[in-house]
Amino acid sequence: MNYHITLLPGDGIGPEIMAVAVNVLKVVGSQFNFNLEFQEAPIGGVAIDTTGEPLPVETLEMCRNSNAVLLAAIGGDKWDNLPRHQRPETGLLALRAGLGLFANLRPAQILPQLVDASTLKREIVDGVDIMVVRELTGGVYFGTPKGVFEMETGEKRGVNTMAYTESEIDRIGRVGFETAQKRGGKLCSVDKANVLEVSQLWRDRMTLLSSEYPDVELSHLYVDNAAMQLVRWPKQFDTIVTGNLFGDILSDAAAILTGSIGMLPSASLGASGLGVFEPVHGSAPDIAGKDQANPLAQVLSVGMMLRYGLNEVAAADAVEEAALQVLDLGYRTGDIMSEGMKLVGCKEMGEVLLKVLSSQM
Ligand code: IPM
Ligand code: MG
Numbered sequence: 001m002n003y004h005i006t007l008l009p010g011d012g013i014g015p016e017i018m019a020v021a022v023n024v025l026k027v028v029g030s031q032f033n034f035n036l037e038f039q040e041a042p043i044g045g046v047a048i049d050t051t052g053e054p055l056p057v058e059t060l061e062m063c064r065n066s067n068a069v070l071l072a073a074i075g076g077d078k079w080d081n082l083p084r085h086q087r088p089e090t091g092l093l094a095l096r097a098g099l100g101l102f103a104n105l106r107p108a109q110i111l112p113q114l115v116d117a118s119t120l121k122r123e124i125v126d127g128v129d130i131m132v133v134r135e136l137t138g139g140v141y142f143g144t145p146k147g148v149f150e151m152e153t154g155e156k157r158g159v160n161t162m163a164y165t166e167s168e169i170d171r172i173g174r175v176g177f178e179t180a181q182k183r184g185g186k187l188c189s190v191d192k193a194n195v196l197e198v199s200q201l202w203r204d205r206m207t208l209l210s211s212e213y214p215d216v217e218l219s220h221l222y223v224d225n226a227a228m229q230l231v232r233w234p235k236q237f238d239t240i241v242t243g244n245l246f247g248d249i250l251s252d253a254a255a256i257l258t259g260s261i262g263m264l265p266s267a268s269l270g271a272s273g274l275g276v277f278e279p280v281h282g283s284a285p286d287i288a289g290k291d292q293a294n295p296l297a298q299v300l301s302v303g304m305m306l307r308y309g310l311n312e313v314a315a316a317d318a319v320e321e322a323a324l325q326v327l328d329l330g331y332r333t334g335d336i337m338s339e340g341m342k343l344v345g346c347k348e349m350g351e352v353l354l355k356v357l358s359s360q361m
Helices: 014-031 045-051 057-064 088-098 112-117 166-182 197-210 223-232 244-257 296-309 313-328 346-360
Strands: 002-010 035-040 068-073 103-109 129-135 143-150 156-161 186-191 217-222 239-242 265-269 275-279
Touching: 002 014, 002 045, 002 057, 014 035, 014 068, 014 296, 014 313, 014 346, 045 088, 057 088, 068 296, 103 166, 103 244, 112 313, 129 166, 129 244, 166 186, 166 197, 166 239, 186 197, 186 223, 186 244, 197 217, 217 223, 223 239, 223 244, 239 244, 265 296, 275 296, 296 313, 313 346
Parallel strands: 002 035, 002 068, 068 275, 129 239, 186 217, 186 239
Antiparallel strands: 103 129, 103 265, 143 156, 265 275
16 A cells, blocks of 8 residues: 655744654554655644745645544734734634545544553543544534624624534534544533523434434433533543534544643545644644653544544554553653653653564564
């Protein structure tokens, strides 16, 4: 097999963690007999600086013509005050919309090696294994009308619209049910149906869909309660399916249960099979260029890319296994450091990973 991979290193620590991920990919490629061709393109702040736009058309085209896209991180203070259409985040949203990536999978699994890195008590988080399935190209992020409009009185009014069609709900609902089928068979749909019409429709469609998935146990929670339950007793959750904004918020909450957001990968998938794989964390401008970043979320994103994007399951297993092994060996970056462990930088973490990978075979 020959795969074309588009690399989008982006801003901040992006290039550092991407370098580690690419080395990992090269090694597993040769171990599992597939060939990788990499092409790199700008997105986010670097793209704004070089082209004036956060998602140049050439970047989107390159992504469209590849088998999978590996993204690191975008954004930074430098671009925070630009008009909205020129902000790094706008580039990310345009990438999701442009590639039709409506399903975002965000696993939050606590690793036994890192239980004590969580801010919650061991008995609460030990064993947590949640998959958040977030709708990614609809809802209030994309609904219209949107904008800041001047009223007759001269006062300004800001507007966004939370909207979902039945077909948009159904397609993410199916991803939720199918994901639950492959996991613990429990799906919790999160909405705000006690207040929002759009959420009532969401709930009705999920209930309707559930008759097609008799092997999945469906439950519903209002989003405020879901946020509370996530920190109260997270082990009650297996798979969560929810809209764009609620998923944005709940996936951050689920992420931090695991101790460090520096450990979590994500996959954004569409109908075409093309996916974007990226860590959940941001570009961490404060530590950029200092060789302090944790590359493991990026490496685990490589794992998700191999599994969900390229169907190279054995290679995905090897990458994930190697990431766990470096933790077992006691190596830690600053964000997950604890007593008695060996503090390493981004580069050294990458080198240890390569050693472990090479000796796995
Ligand atoms: C995320 C981020 C993005 C989002 C931002 C950077 C636009 O928070 O991927 O969760 O809100 O979707
Ligand atoms: Mg977010």
